[in-house]
Amino acid sequence: MSHNLNIASIRGDFPILNEVVNGKQLVYFDNAATTQKPRLVLDALAGYYEHYNANIHRGIHHLAEKATSAFEQSRKRLQAFLNAAHSEEIIFTYGTTDGINLVASSYGRKFLKEGDEVIISTMEHHSNIVPWQMLCEEKGCILKVIPINDQGELLMDEYEKLLTEKTKFVSVVHVSNALGTINPIKEIIAKAHAVGAKVLIDGAQASSHIEIDVQELDCDFYSLSLHKIYGPTGMGILYGKRDLLNAMPPYRGGGEMIKEVTFAKTTYNELPYKFEAGTPNIADVVAAKFALDYVDALGKANIAAYENELLAYATGAVKEIEGLRIIGQAKEKVSVLSFVIDGIHHQDIGVLLDQQGIAVRTGHHCTQPLMNRFNITGTSRASFAVYNTIEEIDKLVQGLHKVKRMLR
Template identity: 90%
Template sequence: MSPNSIIWVGYFSKIALMKTSLDIASIRNDFPILNEVINGKQLVYFDNAATTQKPRLVLDALSGYYEHYNANIHRGIHHLAEKATAAFEQTRKRMQSFVNAEFSEEIIFTYGTTDGINLVASTYGRKFLKEGDEVIISTMEHHSNIVPWQMLCEEKGCILKVIPIDDNGDLLMDEYEKLLTERTKFVSVVHVSNSLGTINPIKEIIEKAHAVGAKVLIDGAQASSHFHIDVQDLGCDFYALSLHKIYGPTGLGILYGKKDLLNAMPPYRGGGEMIKEVTFEKTTYNELPYKFEAGTPNIADVVAAKYALDYVDTLGKSNIATYENGLLKYATEAVSEIEGLKIIGKAKNKVSVLSFVIDGIHHQDIGVLLDQQGIAVRTGHHCTQPLMNRFNITGTSRASFAVYNTTEEIDLLIKGLHKVKRMLG
């Protein structure tokens, strides 16, 4: 494809994107890192499925906490402690609104989605699952939603079942129904695939699981930045997500759980804050949500996370989704013109994730050569090795788009891929 033809690829998609209600130039100015120069080229950041960049107001909130009211929370009565506690709990209320939980105490702060899944497997799973019970996951799960259940099943003598997918990367729902039995006690599936971008029919999955009496956890790591999450409407029992996928700090996530289930679960870790009273003879545990939040938490990042959520809501989730879907359409049309390139994951309902392989060229080499041109993509199995085995590949190159990306950056990606082909094809 010549440079002139690139201009015409996805022409109507580009016109549609230009009419968006979002001021993309202004949004890009909110993210200082986009001014970085990599190998003499301005950064093109297409690794948003791994982590999103942070707007200035989040960075300012982090430094503002440490500069003006750094203190431990909940236990202090002095001014700084009370101010820090108030800011910390404001984020909990903000997260409650963000996922539409019924109660603020249903929001448990974690280290991330992985931690939230482990919490449920290690508490609910160990207490309520027994030998012969069945747990269902899917072929497209991240390792974080495979390994904890494997560990639990090995420990408890449970049976792990896997929902298959088709060649487009969609779950085979008929096969899912066949897997469900009266022995199915837990279903844990990803809302959106980090490798394929597939949006799964979560509400249907939950309804069918509940029909046989199973509880359901949803891995929302990839979904939470792209569209509105309503846990009450979904009806899920647990929902885990990471803030660093939503323009917030790393090392922070939340686990939503229905209040009655969280109350029935034993603590995950022991220490300060999660207790009411400690003697050498017996310890009584704190109420929700503190029962699951042992020790000094990640206070600064929790405080700053509220500003990330506010930023997303100011832009509007529907506006973000519309814009990102336009970027995906534009990029999909563009890469489809590259000879020897195959897209992995062609589900009809996708978020802005584009995984691909190129005949005869290793995905890691693609990533290295693009990085030399200032373009950041992710390469490898994306912590979904069983999924890669399903497609009989070792990995992909993955470009994932966020609200600050542009069609001009996608044009640079296309040019970069042509250079890769000239050098290695």
């Protein structure tokens, strides 16, 4: 697949790419952790605070009405982004982690009971492990784990064996943040539904790379963060099927999520506000719409095609480095390149690359059980976005050769 993008023009949209780090122009390869923000998103943030900063929903003055309108436009925009059937199925959260915790704490506490089984996978982020562990400890449920092969792909035949009539919930990552693996979530969802289980998909890494249609996938819940889609930090969404969200109790108590409060009893608000207690992250929600508009203007297919070119080039280039081993070589991947170099600690690689102005992520990437599966403590991870270039990858390769000369 070819792309139709002007990369030089795109790079001009991101002011931070002009930064100089240790005397070198910044090469930013930490996009799986967070993407940089285009100028129109930065302008949207400033524009809210400069022109219509006000609390939302309950005010009748001009600024409050303007802020409320912009806030709810973002909800509609996210509904379209995921092809959700109803706008009230979009719950604003503080990120993917918050969305997963909401489901585990609300749906899990109400509907799961002792002896029920929850399935996750070996490649989950800690955010999709710990909430389920906490729930299982509290409720007496059993946590099961889908194994993977040496390429970093789920063993689907083993998944089928884990599914029983006791399986009540499956929560898996769409794309691995540590490996880049794209999981066959439609198949995972269908097989879970066949035994009556509900399914949550962690879409933190997938959302900037893959077209997502929650109705076509038929997932019950989908959680994502906007800061990984060129949007602001501290803001995400949980999609949930309307009937499930209506059946779930509130996650937090406070203003906005109520209809009427007395000291004797409180009645709760309708969707989506039942799950949005307190003053929300208004500015970042407003700016999120502009990030999605930016992605749509470029075209997700174009972005994916270009990022795949970068990944293919980088994969071929680093394979020429003696002693370097790529961790995660699934047939279906997004633009994440995770690697180790024999005899060199991943943290030392990160520090020495930073001295050359190259930003990569090092460590276990909040996937310690996955690192244990590969018998390593961590990796160095270069992750590519639409504003990265072949020339920057060449700098990475040169930097890695320099690291080897210095440390071996």
